[in-house]
Every structure is written in C-alpha cells, then in structure tokens.
Amino acid sequence: MGFTTTPVMNEIVALDERSREIFRRIVETYLESGEPLGSRNLSRLLSMSLSPASVRNVMSDLEHLGLIYSPHISAGRLPTQLGLRFFVDAFMQVGDLTEDERASIDRQIRPAGRDQPVESLMQEASRMLSGISRGAGLVITSKSNPVxxxxxxxxxxxxxxxxxxxxxxxxxxxxxxxxxxxxxxxxxxxxxxxxxxxxxxxxxxxxxxxxxxxxxxxxxxxxxxxxxxxxxxxxxxxxxxxxDMPARLIVRGRSNLLQGLEDQDDLERLRMLFDDLERKDSLIEILNLAESGSGVRIFIGSENKLFSLSGSSLIVAPYRDSDERIVGAVGVIGPTRLNYSRIVPMVDYTAQLMARLSRT
Structure with missing residues (x-):
C-alpha cells in the first residue's frame, strides 16, 4: 500500500511532527466516533502545548493538502479518503492477535465433521467477520476443478x-x-x-x-x-x-451497513453495491483485488470502482489451496471509519484458517 509520487504526496509524507500529531488525532477521533474534531478540543488532546489558533493554522495546511475537510461552516475537521489512505499507510500499527482471539475464531469456524459442506464453513466465517467488524462479512470461494x-x-x-x-x-x-x-x-x-x-x-x-x-x-x-x-x-x-470461477458468495451483516442511514440516496447506493456483488464480474474483480498483492489489501471508498458509489471500504485477503493457487477470499465491507487496525489481523487470520480447512 504505497503512494504514487507527486509533488502533493511528497509534501504529505514530509509533514512535520506537529502536523502529523494533529492529523493523527483528527483521524483517530473520526474512527472512534465519526464526529469532527475542532481546534479547541484538539488543543487539549495534544501532548505538545499549542493554542487553538495555532492548531487552526495547521488544520488549514492539512486541508490545503486534501487530507482533511470541514463538513460545514464552523465545524471541526474530518479526514478525506486521501487522508484515510495516508493514515492507513503511514500511521496505522497492526498488531498480532492474542491467543484468546485466535481460539475464538477457531471455535466459530471449526468444522463439525469431515464431511461438513464448504458452504457451512463459509457461513460461519462470514458471520464471524460481520460480528467483529460491525460491517458485512464477505467470503468467496472459487469453483473447484475436481480430479x-x-x-x-x-x-x-x-x-x-x-x-x-x-x-x-x-x-x-x-x-x-x-x-x-x-x-x-x-x-x-x-x-x-x-x-x-x-x-x-x-x-x-x-x-x-x-x-x-x-x-x-x-x-x-x-x-x-x-x-x-x-x-x-x-x-x-x-x-x-x-x-464459472466464483461459484459461491456468502455475505452476512448487510443490515449493519444500513443502521443509522436515513438518506434515501445512501440506502440506494448500498443496495446497488450488494446488487453488484451478486454479479459474477464483481466477484472476479474482488478475487483479482485480493490476488494483486500479498496479504491483506485495504480499499477505501472510490479507490475501487465497485465501492465508489457506496463510499464503502473493503478489507480483503485471499486464501490458497495446497498448490498455492488462490481459491477464494475473505473480507469485510464497511463504512470508511472501520477499525482497520483491529480488523486487518482478523481478516488475515481468517484467510489462513480457511486455507487450512480447504486443504483437509
């Protein structure tokens, strides 16, 4: 997950410590509450001593770079999609899962028997991912080529x-x-x-x-x-x-994405997203997205045409068979303010688990 080198991006990467700290606080507040953060409240959160006026000057520079914006006059600031991408690439620390978290995932996706249908495991994996993310859990498996x-x-x-x-x-x-x-x-x-x-x-x-x-x-x-x-x-x-490749798609937790949405345009965009997911071309596209990089990939809003209208984010990882061929993908679809640092290792471990189960 890197940046294309442009003059603006060079400026972003070269932000000083004060600007980075203010930007990080704005994004973290957004990810936690979805609310904009104003200069007065921000000045109280900073480890360094800065007046609200100084904070506003820095925020103005960050807004000029396209990292934050004001949703309306006299409001605080929210991160833009570019800002979220910069945060994910430059600031986010992804830790490993604890033993208890791994054990919890194992219990939820454990096969009941040798002959348990693959679709049953997909249902469990999708339900689990939806539960931990409060978004929609997505599992795709390719149609296998039997001997x-x-x-x-x-x-x-x-x-x-x-x-x-x-x-x-x-x-x-x-x-x-x-x-x-x-x-x-x-x-x-x-x-x-x-x-x-x-x-x-x-x-x-x-x-x-x-x-x-x-x-x-x-x-x-x-x-x-x-x-x-x-x-x-x-x-x-x-x-x-x-x-025929993506033969099965399981999505759980669609209602999570609809909660709190009252705007009919937003609802319609989400319905269009799920309609698109049912089409095979879109499933192939998600598999291609997962395959195009190593490990977990993160796509925020308009970075991918499939999610550009709904403004959703996708965290996705492929899983492979014993011959290292990609046979499916697991992921989470959610609003742009997903808890990325928590969900990324969950998706990664689930992909590893699905790979092990698909080989048995």
Whole structure:
C-alpha cells in the first residue's frame, strides 16, 4: 500500500511532527466516533502545548493538502479518503492477535465433521467477520476443478445424451448434452472410453490441455462425430471456466451497513453495491483485488470502482489451496471509519484458517 509520487504526496509524507500529531488525532477521533474534531478540543488532546489558533493554522495546511475537510461552516475537521489512505499507510500499527482471539475464531469456524459442506464453513466465517467488524462479512470461494475419475454418456433421445462425470471424492455431475446428428451408440462408448483412457487423475483444465497436444491421436483414434462428442462432454462438465470461477458468495451483516442511514440516496447506493456483488464480474474483480498483492489489501471508498458509489471500504485477503493457487477470499465491507487496525489481523487470520480447512 504505497503512494504514487507527486509533488502533493511528497509534501504529505514530509509533514512535520506537529502536523502529523494533529492529523493523527483528527483521524483517530473520526474512527472512534465519526464526529469532527475542532481546534479547541484538539488543543487539549495534544501532548505538545499549542493554542487553538495555532492548531487552526495547521488544520488549514492539512486541508490545503486534501487530507482533511470541514463538513460545514464552523465545524471541526474530518479526514478525506486521501487522508484515510495516508493514515492507513503511514500511521496505522497492526498488531498480532492474542491467543484468546485466535481460539475464538477457531471455535466459530471449526468444522463439525469431515464431511461438513464448504458452504457451512463459509457461513460461519462470514458471520464471524460481520460480528467483529460491525460491517458485512464477505467470503468467496472459487469453483473447484475436481480430479476426474470416470465419464459416461447415456443416450436419452436420438439427439440428446446424459453426460455423467465422476470426480474425486465421488463428486458426480450430470448434464444433458446435444448430440451431433447420426451419433451411434458405439460412438458414445468410444468417446467415453477415450476420455477415461486419458484422464490419469487430471482435472478438467489439465485434461483439456492434454487433449490439445493429443489432437493428432484424436484424429487417428476417433472419427469426426466422436471427436465432436468428446468436446461436448468436456463442455458439459464445466461450461466457461472463467465465467464459472466464483461459484459461491456468502455475505452476512448487510443490515449493519444500513443502521443509522436515513438518506434515501445512501440506502440506494448500498443496495446497488450488494446488487453488484451478486454479479459474477464483481466477484472476479474482488478475487483479482485480493490476488494483486500479498496479504491483506485495504480499499477505501472510490479507490475501487465497485465501492465508489457506496463510499464503502473493503478489507480483503485471499486464501490458497495446497498448490498455492488462490481459491477464494475473505473480507469485510464497511463504512470508511472501520477499525482497520483491529480488523486487518482478523481478516488475515481468517484467510489462513480457511486455507487450512480447504486443504483437509
């Protein structure tokens, strides 16, 4: 989380100790109460001796840099989104969780049994993140690519067949596929036998890749109709992998974000945000955001187009499978005055826990 080097940013980074202390107090008051802080109250909080007039001069300089603003005339000051970003990058200290906090998270997301559905763990993780943040807890998991064990084609009609694909751990998926005109029962059997002979414990993407290299063998071993059937069978298993990737989304605590909102425009922006989250493109975007950096990422308001209208912040971290592939993400959506220093380590540990559970 760094800054783009600009003349204004160079000025911000070079703030003197007095300016930094005043800025830090304004942001901390905002994060605690959501209220603006005035010069008179601020002068009482400072460790150094400064008059309210001197504090106002410093606040004027901070406002000129775009770090704080006055919500209305004669009010105190609040941090801008730029100011919050500067605070998070330059001032925020993120500690580690205590043993009790780790144990509490472990208890809330502990699998009840070996066969507990992944979605149940996601529900618990999302509920827990919502509870600690008083925002919305978000958990996304990518659609896994099971290791294929067996495939079979069963004719239903002259131009339709049932593709039965069995994955590892006895995962079964049935899809009805269209058959090329004139497909015979022997061709159905040939296509299934060809696929079963070349699986060798591979996932679908791996098998597709191998079939590309075996194209010449396909031509030699199968006739044109059987080749087409092979491709139809593969397509029936996964559809478009890129579009299908984020198969499951769990969001808990949406009502937390609606509390205290009376302005209809604010309510509508939040509804639009959740509508966007349900769209697959937005889920892919969140996974990409989590993947684009190491560890926990923080996006404040308009820093990301998905949250620009609602003015929300996103704290998100990816979790990985045993092959270090990103298979999901956990996070918190909330107002810009989230308790970042408390929530960041919670999200980080939850991502680590989800990674361990996804490997069992």
């Amino acid at each position: 294929l064990r067996h495939v079979e084609f069963i004719r239903l009609e002259p131009t339709k067949a049932l593709a039965v694909l069995v994955g590892d751990h006895d995962q079964v998926e049935n899809r009805i596929i269209d058959l090329p005109a004139g497909t015979s029962s022997s061709q159905l059997t040939e296509a299934a036998n060809f696929l079963n002979a070349h699986m060798n414990g591979q996932t679908l993407p791996e098998l597709r890749s191998q079939l590309q290299t075996l194209k010449q063998n396909v031509r030699q071993e199968l006739d044109a109709l059987s080749q087409d059937l092979v491709q139809r069978g593969l397509a029936s298993w996964s559809g478009n992998v890129a579009e």
